[in-house]
Each structure stands twice: as structure tokens, then as C-alpha cells.
């Protein structure tokens with residue numbers, strides 16, 4: 001059987017300053033599914049994060065349903081969907097991925113809930129679908145503290161191993177998992193060695209491409225793959241994309257003893273460029289922007305609606321003659337491209353001008369905030385990242401840059417930090433006291 005594998009679509013994803021991202025993601029999803037069907041996929045696996053939020057826009061839901069109805073209904077290519085952390089519902093609601101079963105044709109989504117009496121083996125059995133050409137074991141997503149997720153994932157993977165031993169080949173594990181060595185340590189729920197005996201582990205969650213053959217597991221080896229997000233969704237993804245990291249759908253041939261993985265050529269809906277600049281003059285900045293755009297594949301002119309987007313990080317000491325707004329406007333009007341101001345850094349003044357104690361974003365300040373956010377030290381890296389953002393918000397507010405402050409606040413409140421905020425506000429944390437609550 002030939003299967004298509006995609007993950008981390010994030011339909012409905014938004015980015016201020018690059019409003020078209022939402023449309024670009026929809027278009028990329030549609031073209032990835034079409035490409036897989038055209039290339040002969042007999043089933044398509046989506047390893048979680050179909051949607052960016054558990055409450056996607058109606059438009060994102062409609063697009064997802066129409067694309068899946070085309071593949072599963074019109075073309076007769078069944079689709080298997082796993083739940084991701086972004087698809088995971090809040091209390092008392094449903095996940096949007098269960099709406100996908102209303103597409104025409106065969107769309108499989110693991111059950112919303114399992115009877116209390118179910119053992120781990122019952123759960124994985126209920127989440128397994130046999131499409132004739134292959135058996136797909138779709139792992140449920142587990143929410144909660146890192147310890148809880150790791151413990152339950154371990155139990156379910158062990159049950160999946162038992163189940164897989166009795167299943168006919170080929171067997172495909174579908175899971176939205178960060179594995180040890182492929183994500184931040186606090187984000188990982190299992191080690192690759194815990195993967196069950198399956199021919200292919202179709203993974204999602206890590207927005208980077210990893211294709212690993214010969215992963216040692218009990219009694220043999222397996223092949224695992226993260227296809228990466230379809231479109232670069234964050235600054236780090238844009239940067240790695242520019243360094244040549246591949247993304248897009250994988251076509252996996254399961255007919256032999258070992259899967260054969262084709263990394264399909266996938267055209268991005270829009271060029272995304274990146275520039276970190278310390279502008280001295282408008283002219284110099286425009287020239288730097290032009291070079292960054294050309295390096296990203298821009299040809300110097302843009303079809304309307306297809307203009308490249310330049311993610312701009314500005315380093316602006318107080319003496320800079322331009323404001324961030326001037327800088328953005330200069331590039332926009334001269335090159336006729338989209339410019340997204342991703343970050344403005346104001347280098348810390350010399351100590352004699354502003355002593356550490358005033359809070360210049362030094363490590364000590366970040367560390368205090370980090371410990372208030374995450375007193376139990378459950379998300380050390382994410383919490384440190386959020387603490388840095390909070391310090392940047394303060395700095396932006398201090399220099400009267402409301403626009404930048406608002407952008408940073410939106411970033412701090414994004415899903416990326418949801419777990420840290422939950423921990424901070426839910427636990428017996430210091431941040432409430434710190435905020436005076």
C-alpha cells in the first residue's frame with residue numbers, strides 16, 4: 001500500500017503582519033492532499049494539528065471538510081487523522097477533528113472518549129483501523145503534566161506493541177508525539193525505543209523534518225518520520241526553511257519489507273524571507289531587504305496577492321535615526337513586498353546609564369520571572385522563553401512603543417505558551433501573587 005503522510009497543518013493559523021498566512025496554509029493543505037492523490041496515495045495520514053486551535057474559524061473547518069471530501073469521497077482515498085495538542089478540546093467541548101468525520105467518504109478519527117472500564121489494550125484496539133492494505137494504530141493525544149503524559153503514553157505504547165504483534169503487516173503507528181531527542185526534553189513523551197513493532201511510525205508535532213530508518217525497538221527496528229509543517233509557521237521555521245530544510249508531504253510505499261519514503265517536491269504558496277538588521281539609513285536597509293528577498297528566491301517582482309513576506313527583526317539602539325515604523329514602510333513602499341515586523345530589540349544601554357537593578361532584561365530578571373511562572377520547574381525552556389517575552393513587553397512599554405508591546409503580548413498569549421500559563425495560574429504559583437492577584 002502507498003500512503004501519504006502529512007502533519008502539523010495548522011489550518012486557521014494567524015500571524016499579525018502576515019494576515020495572508022491563514023489563506024496560505026489552506027492553500028498548502030489543499031495542494032498537499034491533491035499532490036498525494038495525484039502521486040498515487042491509497043490512503044492519507046494526518047498526524048495531528050490539522051487545526052491551529054480547538055476553535056478554528058468556520059472558514060478553516062469548511063476548507064478542511066471540502067478538501068477531505070474531495071480526497072475521501074470523490075477520489076476514494078481514505079484519510080486517517082490523529083489528534084494533536086492544538087486540536088485538543090477544552091473542558092466540555094469537542095475537538096474540531098471529530099467534525100472531519102462529516103466529510104464524505106472514509107475519514108477515520110480516534111474515538112472522542114473511551115469507557116472507563118477500558119484497559120490500555122482496549123483503547124488502542126478501539127483506535128485502530130484496518131484499511132485492507134494496511135493497519136493504522138492511531139494513538140490518542142494525552143493532555144496533562146509531563147509526568148502524566150509520559151506515564152500514560154508509555155502504557156498505551158506498550159499496549160500498542162502487544163496489539164501490533166498480532167496484526168498483519170504492514171502496520172502504521174499514527175501519533176502526535178514529541179520523542180526524546182527530537183524535541184525539548186519537557187515536551188517529549190516517550191523514547192523512540194518504545195515505538196511498537198510497526199513498519200512505519202507516522203509522527204507529527206515536531207515542526208522539523210526527520211526521517212529515521214533502523215530505529216532500534218524491542219525485537220527489531222522500525223522507521224519513523226516527522227514530515228514537518230507544510231508552511232513555515234514561526235520565525236525559527238522560516239529560518240530553517242531558508243537554510244534548506246524540506247517540508248511538505250511524504251509518500252510512503254509500504255509494499256516491501258522496509259518502507260520506501262519519497263520526499264515530494266512541494267511548492268510553497270509564498271516566499272518567506274528573513275532579515276535581521278541594524279538599520280543606519282533607509283537606503284542601506286532597503287538594500288539589505290532586497291538581498292534577503294533575492295536569497296529566499298524572489299525574482300524582484302511580485303504577482304499581486306503573491307508578494308513575498310519579509311520577516312524583519314530590527315536591532316535599534318536608541319540612537320537609530322529611524323523608527324521601526326519608518327523602517328517597515330521604507331521596505332514596503334520601495335520593494336512592494338509584505339513586511340512583518342517580527343521583533344524590535346533595543347540593545348541594553350551601558351551599565352552606567354541604566355544599572356542592572358532597573359531591569360534591563362538581564363539573566364537574573366528573566367530567571368525570577370521564570371521561577372514565578374513555573375515554580376515546579378515543569379517547563380524550564382518554554383517558561384524561560386515566556387519570561388524573556390515578558391521582559392521584552394516591559395521594555396517596549398518603557399520606550400512607549402505600544403505597537404510592539406501589543407505584538408509581544410499576543411505572542412505571549414499564543415498557544416505556544418498555554419501549558420506554562422496553565423501551570424502558572426492553575427498551580428500554587430507565585431505569579432498570581434506577583435501580579436497582585
Ligand SMILES: [Mn+2]
Nearest residue numbers: 008049084205
Ligand atoms: Mn504542530
